[in-house]
Amino acid sequence: MTRLSSKQILQENQTDDHNAISALSLNHKALSHISCLADFKNLERLDLSFNNLTSLQDLKLCVNLKWLSVLQNKLQSLEGIEELSKLTVLNAGKNKLRSMDEVRSLVSLRALILNDNEIGSICRLDRMKDLNTLVLSRNPVHEIGESLVKLKSITKLSLSKCQIQSIGSSLKSCIELKELRLAHNDIKTLPAELAYNTKLQNLDLGNNLITSWSDLKVIRSLVNLKNFNLQGNPIAVKEKLAKKTKRLLPNLQIFNARPTDKITKYEKGDKVDDFPLNVATELEVKKKDKRDHGRAEKNKHNSMTESGLAHLVNGDLDVEKELKKKKRKANDEAKKKVPILKEDHTMVERELNKKARKVERGGLSAIDDGETPFMELFAAETAENSKYSVEDRTDKAFQDSNSAGGSVSLGAKKKKTKRRGISPSIQLLSLPVEVGLGGPSTWDDE
Numbered sequence: 001m002t003r004l005s006s007k008q009i010l011q012e013n014q015t016d017d018h019n020a021i022s023a024l025s026l027n028h029k030a031l032s033h034i035s036c037l038a039d040f041k042n043l044e045r046l047d048l049s050f051n052n053l054t055s056l057q058d059l060k061l062c063v064n065l066k067w068l069s070v071l072q073n074k075l076q077s078l079e080g081i082e083e084l085s086k087l088t089v090l091n092a093g094k095n096k097l098r099s100m101d102e103v104r105s106l107v108s109l110r111a112l113i114l115n116d117n118e119i120g121s122i123c124r125l126d127r128m129k130d131l132n133t134l135v136l137s138r139n140p141v142h143e144i145g146e147s148l149v150k151l152k153s154i155t156k157l158s159l160s161k162c163q164i165q166s167i168g169s170s171l172k173s174c175i176e177l178k179e180l181r182l183a184h185n186d187i188k189t190l191p192a193e194l195a196y197n198t199k200l201q202n203l204d205l206g207n208n209l210i211t212s213w214s215d216l217k218v219i220r221s222l223v224n225l226k227n228f229n230l231q232g233n234p235i236a237v238k239e240k241l242a243k244k245t246k247r248l249l250p251n252l253q254i255f256n257a258r259p260t261d262k263i264t265k266y267e268k269g270d271k272v273d274d275f276p277l278n279v280a281t282e283l284e285v286k287k288k289d290k291r292d293h294g295r296a297e298k299n300k301h302n303s304m305t306e307s308g309l310a311h312l313v314n315g316d317l318d319v320e321k322e323l324k325k326k327k328r329k330a331n332d333e334a335k336k337k338v339p340i341l342k343e344d345h346t347m348v349e350r351e352l353n354k355k356a357r358k359v360e361r362g363g364l365s366a367i368d369d370g371e372t373p374f375m376e377l378f379a380a381e382t383a384e385n386s387k388y389s390v391e392d393r394t395d396k397a398f399q400d401s402n403s404a405g406g407s408v409s410l411g412a413k414k415k416k417t418k419r420r421g422i423s424p425s426i427q428l429l430s431l432p433v434e435v436g437l438g439g440p441s442t443w444d445d446e
Contacts, residue, residue, distance in 0.1 A: 019041060024037075025047045031048065034053065037062060041062070045065075046068050050073075052073065054075060056078060059081060060080050066087060068089070071091050092113070097118060103125075110130050111132065128151065132154055137161055140163055141163065151174060155178045156177075156179040159185070160184055161184040168193070172193045175196060183207055184206070187205065190210075201227065202226065203228050206230065207232030211233070228249065242258075
């Protein structure tokens with residue numbers, strides 16, 4: 001399909017009223033002409049990404065548009081959007097634009113995404129009082145200049161993979177800036193004026209030309225910095241880099257894509273050793289250590305259990321021997337006191353055995369009963385002393401394991417089940433916020 005008709009749109013939306021349609025998704029349709037869209041006066045949201053458009057002139061009458069994506073078309077100009085004063089989000093990334101001058105009049109813009117074009121300079125954007133997101137990565141932009149003067153509302157700025165050599169004082173007015181991406185440029189130093197950007201939380205300077213700490217002195221002022229990247233710079237190979245950075249930025253959480261709380265772990269003296277390749281690798285090592293610890297605890301528990309049983313069995317055998325010893329002693333004493341006639345031998349022996357059993361009543365006398373197998377008596381003893389079920393004993397074993405410093409898998413399972421029970425209303429809180437409303441700062445900005 002190269003040409004779109006109003007009839008087709010109405011049929012697909014099951015209506016015959018042009019004014020009833022406020023949103024259209026027309027991506028991946030190989031469109032080259034969109035003149036019929038002029039009939040839809042109430043359009044507020046329009047997705048025309050991944051088509052073959054070369055002009056936006058047909059959008060002139062769509063004056064109620066608030067959200068527009070023309071990502072990855074064949075546009076060389078943005079002419080036609082100058083009158084779309086209600087537009088808050090514009091994504092024109094991955095086209096062939098050489099200029100962005102047409103956006104100057106879009107005073108309601110909150111997010112402007114123009115990555116992967118051929119734009120050589122940034123026009124003045126000082127009329128956009130609400131602009132918070134600007135993405136111009138992968139454009140041949142040499143300098144920022146005065147384009148962002150008076151642009152106090154901007155919070156997210158990406159100029160990665162451009163040709164910028166210096167920042168200068170261009171960001172002095174951007175006092176709300178929280179995220180700044182300047183990777184893959186030719187920057188050699190950070191200007192002192194960056195100290196005005198005290199709210200900066202994420203700063204990516206990877207793959208530039210920074211060589212010494214004197215070029216980074218201003219970072220002392222960035223007290224809210226949480227994520228800082230210097231990978232690919234000449235300074236990145238220096239020893240003590242991570243340690244010194246952490247000392248200058250106590251609130252830093254991520255440095256060169258690694259958690260800062262691991263910095264001291266991988267240092268020996270003043271020398272910084274190699275860190276793990278990435279966070280995933282480190283987590284894998286932790287999991288392995290945890291598994292090894294669990295096996296060790298299990299083996300220890302089994303060993304203790306076997307040892308305890310052996311001790312119990314051996315203890316009972318000792319009792320049995322002691323009882324037999326007492327029996328023999330009682331027999332000897334009886335023989336001394338009572339004259340035993342040969343014919344009365346059987347009767348006397350029975351009497352002595354009876355007395356011996358009375359002497360032994362204080363212990364486990366039943367164990368000496370030759371008619372009862374020892375293992376049955378042991379099982380009966382265990383069953384009698386057990387006052388809780390198998391489940392109770394299992395719980396008790398876990399508690400004992402806890403008190404001995406062991407890990408309890410049952411507790412982990414319960415915790416996991418609890419997490420699965422999170423209510424839908426709570427899960428909704430983690431849904432991403434849309435671009436231009438404080439949400440993700442990029443569209444295809446890698």
